[in-house]
Amino acid sequence: MQIKVFPGIVFLIILTVLILLTVQDNAHAVQIGGKIEFQSGLNYSDQITANFSGTGELEFYLPAKKDLEARLVLRAALADGRPEIGIKYFYLRQGHGHGHVTLGRQPVSWGYGAFLNPLGYGFGVEGLAGETHVPSVDGIRYFHSLGDGASFQLVTSFPRGLTGKSLDRLGYGGRLRFPVPGHDFSLNFSYQPLRLPPGPDKDNLLRTGITYSGDAGPVGIYGALGYFFLQEAEKEDIVAQLGLDYSWQVGPEFEERTVFLQVEYMRFLKRELGPEVLLRLGNVPAQGVFRKGVYDLLLANISLLLDPFTQIGTAFLAETKDGSLALAPYYISDLGGGVELNISGNLLFSETGDFSAGTSLGLSYYF
């Protein structure tokens, strides 16, 4: 018999009551904001396919009550004609003298400026070709300030729809962050179940390591060094990542427009694991170059501000195993009135002759 330890619906009801308690004195101050996004695309692999999707996010800006605050973000999606409505974030945060405790569905992001964060809790993608994926968990997070910007945090996450049978699917993590002038260091640890196939039905990934960001003269640099261990498969690896970013003006002939360049390289040194294991931690859409058997990734993003509202650029992804190469050009323009236009494409080539291409047009409205 399956024992329901903390059924999702009970959890949501408890959180709802708690949130209502926090806002009862200030109900008039609740504000609403969010965005609506529509996207249509064409893809070619063996055949041409078309798709249309729409997403919406609605955030309730709930007033904090003393040290108690709540966040509620609802998300609706329409993909392939099927509507889905769900909760993106829904949590309560209780502050104390040196930090806070957060309970519920929440983002947990341990970024340091990299496109791919191999040592985050979950797997995050940040600003690659305009795309960002924030890891979120159902769980409890404790944050404690150590002074002078230093802090540590501990997180425990449980799978959605937690039951007694799935208690072995809990995840644990911790981060010690210690910025010093000119540098930002953090020591990370995580032990999390893998969520997506392929691979054994159940496995847990342990990761620990250090991340860094700072400046080397006019260039921003960052990187990570970590140890990975896949428990059931008994595979281990060392991950090294190095990145840099730089910006400059391109000269009077181009009206001194600003160019941003960011390049990073990540390698699994023992070649027992690869970047695809990170995809199995979360909901990041699979990319062609993240295939099994790939051990390194080179990523670059170059963008140009055409005017104060418009950015044009391209992302570049490559791996050395079989020379796969992906290009993702994009054009993002703020049309004013809260409306943003996004046109993007992607091209994937490999030495084995695989080729795919796609393009999409998106329109977002912020309110």
Next chain:
Amino acid sequence: MKFQGKVCFLLMAFLMAGGVFLNHVLAQDLSGYEIMKKVDENQFIKSARIESEMIIVDRGREIVKEMIMFVESDGEVTNALVEFVNPRDRGTKYLLMDDELWMYFPDAEDLIRISGHMLEQRMMGSDFSYQDTLESEQLVELYEFEIIGEEVLDGRPVYIIDAKAREDEEPAYYQRKFWVDGERFVILREEMYARGGRLLKVMETREVKEVVEGRWMPVDMVMEDKLREGTETIYRINKIELDYNIPAGKISLEALQ
């Protein structure tokens, strides 16, 4: 209108030539340093809470960024927290702390250190750099001054002051030229130059306000980046509370994690 403008200009030029107006107002015999000291007394912000908006204009198109800013400065180092409140950027925060820039992403609730080169870049695509917007400088600590002229600007008598960076300082702009109101001691126009003498930006004050008795500050300014054509950014202060008692820990890394 153009004709009227020319008449006004000629009249003003006549008055200036006769020295009638300026001799009356600007006869205080102040040095460049003393004038800028008075400007600092007016415009330098030790601590404040500011509600403002930035209107970025490019060839007829415009976008508006609204923000709330907390600033504290000792004249050399400024710590500031700015939070955007317009729908597109709502919750995005920039933290300037000990000359380092941090950005808070509201969706991820994450705080990331921004590389140093970004401080000189345009904030949110505007004509203001991050330094222009976030730093509160005590100009007399950073520059050497020389009065190079006096004139009437928009009906106000002004000193024209040339400022060059002190040898031991590295301000955001090596050279600046100020048009300082001779009565209110606020900057009505400013030109910013690179070390090689290239004009980078021009800022004009469209409105000054007596924010507390006897203390005038610009509250509506237009910045033009001279390296790109057709753009300007209007920075408008809607509410300012000077000597604001910023809650302990408000401007800190801990508060954004």
